[in-house]
Amino acid sequence: MNMVVCIKQVVDPEAPPASFKIDPASNKVVPPQGVSPVVDPYAEYAIEAALKIKDALGGKITAISLGINQLRDIVKKPLAMGADELILLEDEAFDEGDSWSTAYALAMGIKKIGDYDIIFCGREASDWNAGQVGSGIAEILGLPGVTLARKIDITNGKARVERVTDEGYEVIEVSLPALITVSNEIGEPRYPTIKGIMAAKKKEPVIWKPADIGVEVSQIGAAGRRTKLLKLFQPVREAKCEIVEGENPEEAAVNLALKLREAKVL
Amino acid sequence: MAEYKGVMTFCEVAEGKLASIATELLGYGRKLADELGQELSAVLVGSGIGSLAQEAIAFGADKAYVVDDTLLKDYQTDSYVSAMEKVVKEVMPQILILGQTSIGRDLAPRLAFRLNTAASLGCLELAIDPESKLLLQTKPAYGGNAQAVFICQSYPQIATVRPKAIAPLERDESRKGEVITVDAGLDPSAIRTKVLEKVPEKIEGVRLEDAEVVIAGGRGIGSAEGFKQLEELARMLKGAVGATRPPCDNEWVPAGAQIGLTGKIVTPDLYIAVALSGSSQHMSGCSSSKTIVAINKDAEANIFREARFGIVGDWKKVLPAFADKIKGLLAE
Numbered sequence: 332m333n334m335v336v337c338i339k340q341v342v343d344p345e346a347p348p349a350s351f352k353i354d355p356a357s358n359k360v361v362p363p364q365g366v367s368p369v370v371d372p373y374a375e376y377a378i379e380a381a382l383k384i385k386d387a388l389g390g391k392i393t394a395i396s397l398g399i400n401q402l403r404d405i406v407k408k409p410l411a412m413g414a415d416e417l418i419l420l421e422d423e424a425f426d427e428g429d430s431w432s433t434a435y436a437l438a439m440g441i442k443k444i445g446d447y448d449i450i451f452c453g454r455e456a457s458d459w460n461a462g463q464v465g466s467g468i469a470e471i472l473g474l475p476g477v478t479l480a481r482k483i484d485i486t487n488g489k490a491r492v493e494r495v496t497d498e499g500y501e502v503i504e505v506s507l508p509a510l511i512t513v514s515n516e517i518g519e520p521r522y523p524t525i526k527g528i529m530a531a532k533k534k535e536p537v538i539w540k541p542a543d544i545g546v547e548v549s550q551i552g553a554a555g556r557r558t559k560l561l562k563l564f565q566p567v568r569e570a571k572c573e574i575v576e577g578e579n580p581e582e583a584a585v586n587l588a589l590k591l592r593e594a595k596v597l
Numbered sequence: 598m599a600e601y602k603g604v605m606t607f608c609e610v611a612e613g614k615l616a617s618i619a620t621e622l623l624g625y626g627r628k629l630a631d632e633l634g635q636e637l638s639a640v641l642v643g644s645g646i647g648s649l650a651q652e653a654i655a656f657g658a659d660k661a662y663v664v665d666d667t668l669l670k671d672y673q674t675d676s677y678v679s680a681m682e683k684v685v686k687e688v689m690p691q692i693l694i695l696g697q698t699s700i701g702r703d704l705a706p707r708l709a710f711r712l713n714t715a716a717s718l719g720c721l722e723l724a725i726d727p728e729s730k731l732l733l734q735t736k737p738a739y740g741g742n743a744q745a746v747f748i749c750q751s752y753p754q755i756a757t758v759r760p761k762a763i764a765p766l767e768r769d770e771s772r773k774g775e776v777i778t779v780d781a782g783l784d785p786s787a788i789r790t791k792v793l794e795k796v797p798e799k800i801e802g803v804r805l806e807d808a809e810v811v812i813a814g815g816r817g818i819g820s821a822e823g824f825k826q827l828e829e830l831a832r833m834l835k836g837a838v839g840a841t842r843p844p845c846d847n848e849w850v851p852a853g854a855q856i857g858l859t860g861k862i863v864t865p866d867l868y869i870a871v872a873l874s875g876s877s878q879h880m881s882g883c884s885s886s887k888t889i890v891a892i893n894k895d896a897e898a899n900i901f902r903e904a905r906f907g908i909v910g911d912w913k914k915v916l917p918a919f920a921d922k923i924k925g926l927l928a929e
């Protein structure tokens with residue numbers, strides 16, 4: 332199985348909420364001080380899905396990441412986890428894209444990789460939560476797609492995918508090559524092993540510029556956007572919590588119940 | 598772009614009826630269409646669903662397009678995208694709204710790319726910009742830490758809306774509208790997937806999304822046994838138990854109990870948050886609850902910024918006494 336996994340470097344979504352700041356002038360997030368960026372957690376589920384297949388059937392995994400200022404120690408994580416190659420689409424022209432321009436650039440990068448049976452993406456990324464790039468890549472490359480996968484088995488050259496639905500899950504059979512987006516239900520991504528980390532240190536990523544993947548600068552990044560961001564803001568919280576007290580926790584609990592009854596909540 | 602006109606809602610069908618999200622979307626679509634002074638159309642896609650067209654009209658649509666084909670019995674990306682592509686190209690709406698459901702999340706982006714336009718997923722709010730008349734699409738970003746307002750510069754402007762963002766209109770059987778059937782024109786060989794099985798999640802008691810009372814636990818509950826206490830309280834209040842992500846990851850509760858940006862969205866009358874810190878990603882699934890009550894031993898926890906009432910204390914001591922008192926109050 333030849334597999335491609337789309338990954339992304341993001342602001343650590345686990346950073347404390349208090350450290351989250353937006354610069355209103357630029358409509359951008361101010362990277363929290365002293366908090367290192369991470370590989371998007373949803374992308375890690377996608378890597379895990381590919382590694383599970385590699386464990387079972389063997390194969391090659393190529394991770395591809397688009398962005399600027401990609402810290403090598405961060406974006407090499409898929410290699411440390413067990414992926415074989417890392418390609419970075421790295422150029423100012425790729426920056427500040429939306430789902431359209433990002434999916435387009437990734438699709439053209441994947442086209443250049445050429446030989447693939449499955450392309451994996453996270454179901455969304457933890458920064459913009461757009462949830463569209465996977466479907467976009469599939470559409471641009473003319474591939475069948477299955478989103479929100481929680482389990483994937485390969486039999487007779489087809490993938491059998493358990494897809495999370497609002498009611499439970501459904502089992503979908505899809506012909507290959509295909510694009511699959513992976514949900515968190517796939518299970519915890521593995522930790523890199525020491526051996527993996529050592530191997531990743533020695534491996535250099537391949538860098539592709541727009542011309543390398545045959546795209547015009549006007550089609551990618553900010554220039555290729557179909558959507559316009561008008562405003563990015565932090566929702567205002569109405570903080571007026573009434574702390575219910577008591578001599579001890581048990582008494583506070585009784586007072587809370589009475590309070591809720593009084594407020595007709597109960 | 599001048600020839601594009603009207604607002605269109607994609608109406609999901611569940612168990613032979615209009616899904617609740619469909620009725621909500623018709624209410625939302627009606628509001629947007631009225632603001633634009635344009636028509637609201639509903640699209641129904643499925644097999645044996647023709648009778649629901651009148652229902653969509655009763656909930657606010659001016660026109661109902663029905664694409665009925667045995668190949669559309671189950672949702673599949675290829676067949677539904679193709680059917681919707683056909684309807685959109687025929688009707689040419691300015692705006693198309695879908696639900697942020699497992700179907701809408703799959704259909705909307707793929708359809709947008711097919712139609713060479715863009716979508717916004719999981720919108721909290723949609724409004725018409727008074728000047729440009731474009732659709733203002735407000736959605737959570739950065740795991741609920743932020744909200745972003747987008748516009749799309751091509752037609753149709755496509756958005757999915759989260760469940761329960763708006764209440765449906767009153768059903769009005771006297772409403773009149775036009776029903777139009779559209780031939781799906783599907784090529785079976787172009788459907789590259791097959792639905793082998795549908796496995797519904799087992800639920801005991803009230804469905805989390807429908808519950809009027811939700812007792813939610815976080816990492817601080819510490820074990821599956823701990824959640825038993827929450828279940829007991831939920832039973833007493835005829836409510837349901839939810840959780841943040843760690844208890845689900847640790848399998849103390851089923852994955853389906855997760856509330857938040859990556860889980861379910863709930864809007865109960867009473868939300869009791871026990872031993873959970875109130876991360877943005879969790880709150881984006883429950884912040885529309887009418888009354889939030891927090892029990893947490895950390896006075897600095899974010900949940901106290903969201904709650905109406907709170908106790909700073911160890912839930913293991915608070916909860917049994919709270920449950921006891923409630924039992925007494927309910928018996929009165």
